[in-house]
Amino acid sequence: xSVILVAEGLxxxxxxxxxxxxxxxxxxxxxxxxxxxxNGAGKTTFLNMVTGYLKPDHGSIRCDGRELTLHSPxxxxxxxxxxxxxIPQLFQSLSxxxxxxxxxxxxxxxxxxxxTDAVLERFGLAQYAARPAGLLPEGxxxxxxxxxxxxxxxxxxxxxxxxxxxxxxxxxxxMDLVMGAVRGAGVTVLFVEHDMDIVSHYAARxxxxxxxRVIADGAPAQVLDDAEVQRxxxxxxxxxxx
Amino acid sequence: MSRDRTLPILAAAGVALLxxxxxxxxxxxxxxxxxxxxGLVVLGLVLLMRTxxxxxxxxxxxxxxxxxxxxxxxxxxxxxxxxxxAAGTVCAAAVAAILGLLLARYREIFFAMLxxxxxxxxxxxxxxxxxxxxxxxxxxxxxxxxxxxxxxxSERRVFYAVAVLLVFCVAxxxxxxxxxxxxxxxxxxxxxxxxxxxxxxxxxxxxxxxxVAAGALAGMGGALAALAVGHVDPETAYWTTSGEFVFIAIxxxxxxxxxxxxxxxxxxxxxxxxxxxxPNVWQMSLGLAMLAIxxxxxxxxxxxxxxxxxx
Numbered sequence: 001x002s003v004i005l006v007a008e009g010l011x012x013x014x015x016x017x018x019x020x021x022x023x024x025x026x027x028x029x030x031x032x033x034x035x036x037x038x039n040g041a042g043k044t045t046f047l048n049m050v051t052g053y054l055k056p057d058h059g060s061i062r063c064d065g066r067e068l069t070l071h072s073p074x075x076x077x078x079x080x081x082x083x084x085x086x087i088p089q090l091f092q093s094l095s096x097x098x099x100x101x102x103x104x105x106x107x108x109x110x111x112x113x114x115x116t117d118a119v120l121e122r123f124g125l126a127q128y129a130a131r132p133a134g135l136l137p138e139g140x141x142x143x144x145x146x147x148x149x150x151x152x153x154x155x156x157x158x159x160x161x162x163x164x165x166x167x168x169x170x171x172x173x174x175m176d177l178v179m180g181a182v183r184g185a186g187v188t189v190l191f192v193e194h195d196m197d198i199v200s201h202y203a204a205r206x207x208x209x210x211x212x213r214v215i216a217d218g219a220p221a222q223v224l225d226d227a228e229v230q231r232x233x234x235x236x237x238x239x240x241x242x
Numbered sequence: 243m244s245r246d247r248t249l250p251i252l253a254a255a256g257v258a259l260l261x262x263x264x265x266x267x268x269x270x271x272x273x274x275x276x277x278x279x280x281g282l283v284v285l286g287l288v289l290l291m292r293t294x295x296x297x298x299x300x301x302x303x304x305x306x307x308x309x310x311x312x313x314x315x316x317x318x319x320x321x322x323x324x325x326x327x328a329a330g331t332v333c334a335a336a337v338a339a340i341l342g343l344l345l346a347r348y349r350e351i352f353f354a355m356l357x358x359x360x361x362x363x364x365x366x367x368x369x370x371x372x373x374x375x376x377x378x379x380x381x382x383x384x385x386x387x388x389x390x391x392x393x394x395x396s397e398r399r400v401f402y403a404v405a406v407l408l409v410f411c412v413a414x415x416x417x418x419x420x421x422x423x424x425x426x427x428x429x430x431x432x433x434x435x436x437x438x439x440x441x442x443x444x445x446x447x448x449x450x451x452x453x454v455a456a457g458a459l460a461g462m463g464g465a466l467a468a469l470a471v472g473h474v475d476p477e478t479a480y481w482t483t484s485g486e487f488v489f490i491a492i493x494x495x496x497x498x499x500x501x502x503x504x505x506x507x508x509x510x511x512x513x514x515x516x517x518x519x520x521p522n523v524w525q526m527s528l529g530l531a532m533l534a535i536x537x538x539x540x541x542x543x544x545x546x547x548x549x550x551x552x553x
Binding site (some may be wrong): 016051071072073074077078082083089091092093098099101102103105106107148149153219 | 270414423427429430432433437438439440441442443445466
């Protein structure tokens with residue numbers, strides 16, 4: 001499998017706080033990876049740097065060899081990197097259907113109506129189609145936010161806490177819909193997540209952040225068993241050897 | 243989903259207004275022509291408001307359109323009304339295309355105040371320039387329309403009929419635009435610019451295009467108003483004129499392309515009556531009307547019509 005996204009020597013500080021401290025990561029095409037860590041560990045900062053919302057103080061981020069740090073979020077979207085947000089970024093006064101029509105109109109102006117209907121069906125949003133986005137339950141808002149990100153058929157999809165604020169029994173349903181939508185499409189998915197059940201169920205690789213650094217990177221079982229991860233991310237003392 | 247009846251209503255209103263052209267008294271023809279001209283300016287303002295922007299400087303383009311039409315006759319000796327309207331529209335669009343490069347970067351109060359500042363610069367230039375008539379302005383007189391000579395005394399009715407036709411075409415085009423992807427994109431920008439950029443569209447480009455279109459519409463309105471009045475003066479670019487456009491926009495609401503024309507007609511009618519019977523309390527009554535609209539009809543008078551048709 002070939003590498004699609006590479007971050008090298010990333011540094012980012014906010015005053016005295018270091019949000020990225022020499023981050024070196026690469027992600028292969030058509031894989032699902034989860035970024036974990038406590039609040040303030042640097043996960044969202046990493047996503048924000050990849051998508052151009054934040055410029056790193058030092059370092060480079062490349063997608064298929066193209067340097068991203070020189071580009072705006074809009075240009076980076078054009079390169080095939082799309083994202084959803086921790087707080088869903090929707091068009092509150094527009095209906096669910098209109099939200100999708102806006103996204104479809106930008107991505108593929110020639111075939112808007114037919115693809116919008118298909119997306120509504122695929123994400124189970126058809127029953128909410130006429131409702132203003134500002135009046136949706138949180139789980140549906142999350143789904144719509146992800147659906148908007150997927151409309152442009154990205155090569156890399158970044159999801160910032162796709163199940164936060166969602167009832168526990170809805171989390172797997174949302175993730176199933178999202179993973180079903182990207183399955184077989186060759187999309188590389190990076191999702192930030194705090195629920196370790198979700199992480200171990202959906203991710204093939206886990207990257208753990210702490211204090212702006214990557215403290216563990218590998219298969220879910222291996223990373224979640226790591227002593228530092230147990231201490232700094234999951235918040236449990238590591239199991240003592242018998 | 244309710245059927246969109248804007249086009250048939252627009253066409254019926256256009257036919258009725260045209261039929262009234264030879265029959266209505268001169269004062270009514272004049273009042274309606276001014277209302278239609280101002281409605282065009284407000285239509286452009288509504289386009290900006292749909293994008294989340296309020297301009298307190300549309301007087302700049304209204305004044306530019308009026309002066310461009312007048313100068314064409316005054317300086318170049320071209321007295322064809324069609325040319326004068328085209329000159330007013332193109333001149334205002336050209337200036338909007340230049341100023342829009344800067345203004346499209348600003349939002350909220352900064353956009354409103356910058357647009358006001360530019361209109362006051364034009365006002366200052368007009369007032370100080372004796373070549374442009376200074377505070378008195380100057381008269382203009384169109385002798386033909388699209389090459390057809392105008393009979394003496396028929397000018398006002400012809401300009402009125404032209405205004406009706408132009409308003410119909412512009413309102414129909416703008417209605418189509420607002421219902422298209424670009425119209426939705428404008429509303430999306432008003433709601434969430436960040437998301438629009440992350441979907442891959444340029445917010446700056448959409449705001450810029452809407453700004454230029456609003457400028458062109460204001461220029462067209464200015465030229466039509468100048469032809470109807472037969473005179474231009476710096477008041478066309480003064481901040482109170484711009485404020486009047488914002489007032490009419492809020493009065494009518496942004497719900498439909500017909501709202502600006504309805505509210506402009508009500509505004510002009512009220513002003514005419516109030517000037518005659520209560521000239522000293524006219525502005526106070528405007529303030530009270532604004533208060534009532536904001537408190538009870540925040541979507542403007544158009545929401546009343548929508549409620550009636552929904553009932």
